[in-house]
Amino acid sequence: MPRIFAYVVHRGGIADDSAAELAAAARKIDPTAAPTAILTGWGPDLDAAGSSLASSFAEIWKVANEALGYPNSELVRQALVQVLPPGSIVLVPHDHFGIDLSPGLSLKLNSAFVSDVLAIDGLEGNSLKLVRQEFGGQVNTHVRCDISSGAVINVRPGAFKAQPNDAPSGVVIDKSSEAGTLVARRRYLETIVAEAGDIDITKQSVLVSIGRGIQEKDNVGLAEELAEVLGAAVSCSRPVVDAKWMEKSRQVGSSGKTVKPKVYLACGISGAFQHLAGIKGSPFLIAINKNPKAPIFQVADVGIVDDLLEFLPELTNKARELRGVAAK
C-alpha cells in the first residue's frame, strides 16, 4: 500500500479545515491508513500549524524554507517533488492553490492526477475508483485511476466529513533539508483585497440571487424590482459577473462572497459547487430554474420549474398586492 499524504493548507499558524477532510478521504482509500500530513512554509506560523495537526495525523512532515513563506505553487511543487517518496498518493484541496499546484506536481512525480474528487469508492489492486462531476455538476461519473506509480488527487472542499480518530501520536518530522534549491520563475508580489460594493450582501436576511438564466443585462431589473418589494438585496452567481451585468461585490461563491441569509431565492442559478460553497447557515432555499435537471434542485428546499423572466414579474406583482393589502 503506497503511503498517503495530505497537503495541509495553513494561514496565520492555523491549519485549514481541509486538513481533517483530507485525512477522512485518505481513510476512504485505505481504512487502515495512517495518512501523513505534509506542510510547507516558514517561521513560527509553520511550526504552529504543524503542531496543531498532532491530533489529526500520526506523522507531520514539515518543510521549512524562507522562499515558502508565501505558498507559491511553483516553489511548493519543487519542494514536494524532492521530499515525497516515489509512488505516494498525495491529497490536495481542490481550491485555487490545488488547481495551481497539482497538475504540474503529478507530472513531475510521474503519477496520475484526478481532479475535484467528491467521493472515493475504494481500491482494488492498483485501481482506485473515485467519483467526479462533469458539465457543471449536472452529472456524476465514476473514474478509475491506476495508482501503480502514485497519484495526486485533488479533493473537493467540504465533500468529505472530518472524522474523529483515536490513535495518532502526532510526531512532527523536519524534512526541510531534503527540499533542495528552490528557483522561482513566477514571483508573488501582493494580494489585492476585493473592493466592498454599494450593498453588503453578507448582511442581508433575504437574497434574490440571479444566475445565467437571467439571460441579459436588461433583465437584471426584474430581480431588482422583486428585491425592492421584498426588502431584499440582489446577489448573483459567477456568469452574471463575467458578463459584467453586476459588480463582483454581488457575487456569491468561493471566488465571491460567503452569505448567510435566512432565505435564498436562486433564480436561474444552476448550482455549481463553487456557488453553493458561498451559501452558509442553511438558509431556506427556493430555486427557480427552467431546467428540471439543474443541480440546484438537489440542494433546494422548494423548487419551481419555470421561465424566470415570466415568473419573477408574477412574483413581484403578487408581492405588491400583498403589500398593498397589508398597508390598508
Place this chain on the structure above:
Amino acid sequence: MEILVCARRVPDTSENEIEFNAAGNDIERDELVYSVNEADNYAVEEALQIRDRVGGSVTVVTVDGEEGEEILRRELAMGVNHAALVSDDAFNGSDGKGIATILKAFVEKGHYDLILTGVQADDGAAQVGGMVAAMLDYPFASLVNSIALEDGKLRVSREIEGGNREINEIDLPCVLSIQTGINEPRYVGMRGIRQVASVPIPTLAISDLAIDPDAVGEGAAKVKRVDYFVPASSKEAELLHGSRAENANRVLELLAAKGGLK
C-alpha cells in the same frame, strides 16, 4: 508576442440538458449543441487583445475529430492569425496527461512566448494547462484574471478566495490558464464565420508531431471514466406544480413563514 491558445469544443451546458445514453457510459451526444468552451473563448479574446497591443500573432489549436474545425473557424472569425486541428484516432481515450502530451508536441513545432488555455472545460478538471507547462518546464499560473506586459515579463493576477486577487510576476515563455470574466469576448456572427469559410486549416496527425503512440490514447491513460450516473442527493426539493400565480403565492407564504418578508 507569439501566442498559442489551446481551445476545446464542448457541449454548451447553457443550451442543453445533459442526458445519458442507454448504456450509461456516455451522455447522449446526438442532439447536443456544441460551442467553444467558455473559458477558452475568454482566452482567445485575451490573446487577441495582447497581440493588438504589442504585435505578434495568435494561433489556436484544438485536439478533436474533424468537428473541431467548427470552433477553429469561429476563432478565425474572431481574428486569430492561424488555426490548427490536431486529430488522430490514436488519440482517442486520452486522459488529461495524454492531451497535454499532444499539445506539448504541437508547441514544440512552433515558437511561442505565451500559451493560454481556459481554466477548465466541461469535465471541470482544470488540468491540461498545468501539465503542458510542467512538460515544457515553463512557469505556470492558473485562474488568471488580468495580464499586463512589463519589461519582458508578465504581471498577472490570479483569482483567489473571496474575490481577492493574487498578483504575480511571471517569466516568459509561460503557460497561463484563463478564468472567465477576464475580458468581454467579441461577438462573432454567421457572416464573420462565412468570411473565413475558405481559409485552409491544417490538420496534424500523430506522425506529423512525432508523438510516441504509447504515450497517448486509451492505452496510456491512467485515469479512465467508467460510467455516468445521476448524483444521489441528500435532499430533494419539493417541486411546486401549481399555476404560475399559485406558485408565486406559495413562494410568498414560504417567505413570510421563514422570516423573509419584512
